[in-house]
Amino acid sequence: MTTLKMFFVLFLMAFTLKASAVQQFAKQPASIQVVIGLERVVLECVITDKIGELIWLKDGQILGSDLDPGLSGVPRYSIIGDISIGEFNLQIEDVVLADDGHYECQVLAGTQGETTLRSSPLAKLTVIRPPISVSVDNSPTLSAVEGKAISLTCRGLQGNPPAQITWYRDEQVVGGAAAYSTEVSPNDASGKLHDAKSVLTITPTLNDDAAIYVCHVINDALNEPYKAIIDLDVQYAPVVSIEISHEIIKENMLVTFNCVATGNPNAMSYAWYRNDVIMSGATEAQLERTMSKNDNGVTFKCVAMNAVDSREATVTLNVHFAPFFTTYPEDISVDYGEQAIIECAADGNPKPTIKWTRLGSRATLSTMNRLQFDNVKDGDVGIYMCTATVTGFGAEAHYARVDINGIPIIESKDVQCVEPGDTAQIDCFTDTKPDPMMIEWNWNDGEEHLETGSAFERFSAQKSTTKHGVRSILYIEETSDEDFRAYNCTIWNEKGSSWLIITLTPCEMDMIIFIIIGVVSSSVFILVAAVMVIICFKRRYNRRKKLTLNEEEEVDDDEDDEKKSVEIIKRLSDYDLTKEEKERKYREYNNYKNSPESTRSSHDRYAVPTKIMRKRWNSWDSYDRPPSRGARQNYGSYSRRHNDYVDPEYLPYRGRSRHDCAERPRTLPRYRDDDKIRNADYQRYSEYRNNKYNKRDDKLKEREWIKKREDDVESGRKAEPDDVSKHSTESTHGNLATDV
Template structure:
């Protein structure tokens, strides 16, 4: 190729009759053209040879053995100018076969002049016949393992250039290019891109870019990277969903752990482990505890996910919150004065509990905030109950009580009698019943015996299995309660009983009396008396209700009349109740010396005359409450009422509604109902609107017999 860039002038000198000819090639001795383009090569013969003397003039390609090019080939055009001696050859469309070194030859047979020659190199630029990325459009690589992507271009002349794009950006990954010429003199160019993918590379596109001067445009070949990577695992917990990275779980609640994984390929098998021990049967990505236990606290929960690329896992340290609990025993202490006492309250819980020691009778006063409480020398003031108060966030406080008990002989409960023994309560039963007698004592240390005797002589009681007597002991913190049971009481059983409690330091006794109850049924007498009183009260109330005056309803519109209803007063009783009826049921008579006042609260109101005539026209000002005075025309007190004023009176209520029959309110007036200075009031409330006839105030109605 370097020779093509040198200016070659081949001089062929023949001494024929003293004439010399030269052929000088054009200045451009190396011509590059793309395949399909046209090219022209030229040379000049000096001196020019006339056409009639020129017998041989042709172009040949050295690689073809200097054989003249086919002058009949239409793709070739050869011209000669005998004046200037310029010879040209034009190739209209270059093909791969026309690539090579062009030589011009001539021979003047007439003058017996030999030919001279010159060479011009014509290079046909050939694009790749094919190109590709080895392995196809999708490349599968394993994360963390170096992987080569190879791009090749075949059959080009000269070699092409190959580069890579990662997405749309030129990659900085390592690459290497080689070019190899084949026997056909054309090149195969190879570029190898080496990458070490991570899971982030999955789905990336890598593009091979092929370019060269023999190509009109760049060529792009794209391949997608499929990165296989082991599962990247995470663990979340839920109670209930949605799932989240919970800081803790609470004991005795249902908790589901969810294992998630980002993996390629996505086909995954699952396993669960507690402290590296596989949990049998758990092969899904969820693990459920219906009631999570505090025993799991602090253990490692691991989820393992496996695909074809490998195995990934995630470990979660379980944080189970649970209520504080005592881990050391807190037993009651039996002590002697002056001895040393150490109390220890060891607890467990999550969150870590805090501990305070307090006196049971003063829980607000903290003695110490540590787990250990020491009294160097016990005094009487130290005897009592102490509490270890354990608290933890999110849980109720836990209180553990320990009693410091003074060692001493038993001490019976009750008062000291004249005999010096303890006297307890007296028990009373009837003959034939079952009696239960009891006595209690403070006993520290524990009792060794409980003795029951009967009577002043201290007769031992037979507790044989078939006996009517049995005893029972119930223990408490400070002592015991013993019970003596006697079945089917007989007369001889009613006596004093002695209860004695014994321990290692001594004994104490108490006296219990069993007496016989009086069988007279006093309680039934009392019950009967109470029932009789209740009946009397009910009857009195009924009589009072019967004497109550009730208000009556309205009648025809526009009139008011007060009519005497004469009756046989001799048949009327003071307790007769008021009756109701319409106009047809009561004969109408004059009012006699009875007057009616408008507005029962106005003592100075002008009375309406005591006649049978109705008050006409239904004037609204006549509506309201009325008062009937049975003492005559004034309110002057009378010491007695004429008997002719006694009887029943009815009031015909005014209405504007003419479609309803009149109704009446009947008022009995008797001496028992009309004490001196009293008067009766009427109110309108039935079938009348409240705004038409308002009801009188309650205190006014209660103050009369109406």
């Protein structure tokens, strides 16, 4: 019972509260932005204690009510939500630009007289859209001229909301006033799309050439901005500079000037100026010039021109040059004890240093332009040198002489000569200061006189002034004996006069010429003698060398061959020859002897060991012994013959092409104990051997010898020397020698 009472009380209370509740908004629609083309957007509307009908309106126009949640009259629109909790949300599918507007949720009054509910403020549905086109006028490259203002225009078309535009240069925001404006797109019937424009005005400079300007365009529909780029091509006048090939420029140096110019456009012309005076022919970017000291401090200018304008660059030269004197030191002559001043001045680059010295001394007297003597004395007389020096160049020097005024002193020779018939030149010189006023010549005891600068007949006097003094020369043409006499030279100056007697004589050969001739003659004689001695020793040396070489060649044969010596000995005679062989040899000899000398060999043709020959001499008789053309010699009881003929094959040939066979006197005994006798014999032997004209006419003896040999052959007689076999057995190869 108690439970039923409580349930009844609660039911009554709920009914009472419901009957007294008022409908109201739990959540009203809120403004929202959506991107065009979004699939779905929802505008929320929640009502508590809803009693009346709920209506959705757009821009004041009814879309539909909760009685028709599908909103059949409006495609893509519908009312969704949980009605039990009062949700009556407006859903829009496939959002288009036409959906942009103000939306309102209303609840009509109920049956019990409730008021109509309206959402406030109105919910603004904004359909945003990015610009369909972003561009910069005159892109991608805009030509401009330096110093002339240009405008850069960036456009963002048909965007909602209107696009915001920002300018960048080399990734940096461009400050300044860029004109920004928007307008409704003329091609949009809805009037919801806008065109944005930004105009940036700049004055291009040289630094703007090839600069990149970027236009950033963005609105709420974009996460990243759209970009449009424009590149500036700024045409500007040339930027000019001058480059010089040498850092330090010196006089007489070839220097190259380069005019370096950059500009837009690049086509340029050039002109060069020297101290604002145009240089003809200098129309290239490079200029070559040999420097002189006159170019120091000069301004060279290069003017480069293109289509925009012309520009110039200048350079002022600092030319180093050698010193040169602008004021030369001059000779000075003062009275004894007076003041003397010598001055010099020099120019150069860098500035030259001045130094005064006395000729012959290294001591520096002054480094100023002026050298001053307060009280001139005899010791001050001399030549002084002013030297100007510039680093990197040679020194320049000039001289001045300091003299003391006095009576002229004549310094010429008192005896002068000339060749008879030539023009005589009699010299009269003085270096005394002050300079002479007059110089006069007289001769023949003063009867003849001639002033310098005048002439008569064959005589004339001429004056010449040099830095070192004054000279007067008396010329006498076609000198004769009567002109060789004494001449008086008299000189006057401000201090007085002096004279000198000069004797003119015929010139004789100077002793020095004799000495030179003697030395040259002696040198020539010694040279010729030395050459002759060298030639003689050279010939003698070659002759001995040839003899030695031929003997050594034969000695070097095989030492162990004893049979060779025996065969050589046997070949010295005709024992083993037949009659036919002997006749053939005689014919060969006659043919050889009658042949012209030019066809005969100049080499050793018949080489026979000398030692073997010497051993045979004492053993052969007068018939078999190898003879030579010489006189008979007697050695005690043994008689040697030297006039017998021998076949050339068996004779040692001496190498003389003008002889048929060797000529060798057999005067040397085989053994001698006395060295002096042996040397004397060898001397006589050498003298005879070297005499190429020692030939004898022995035709008769040759015929007798030939007849005798033929008779012996026919009779079968053979001469066999007793010592042949003995010599053959005793001889060794070591005893062989070549008789050259």
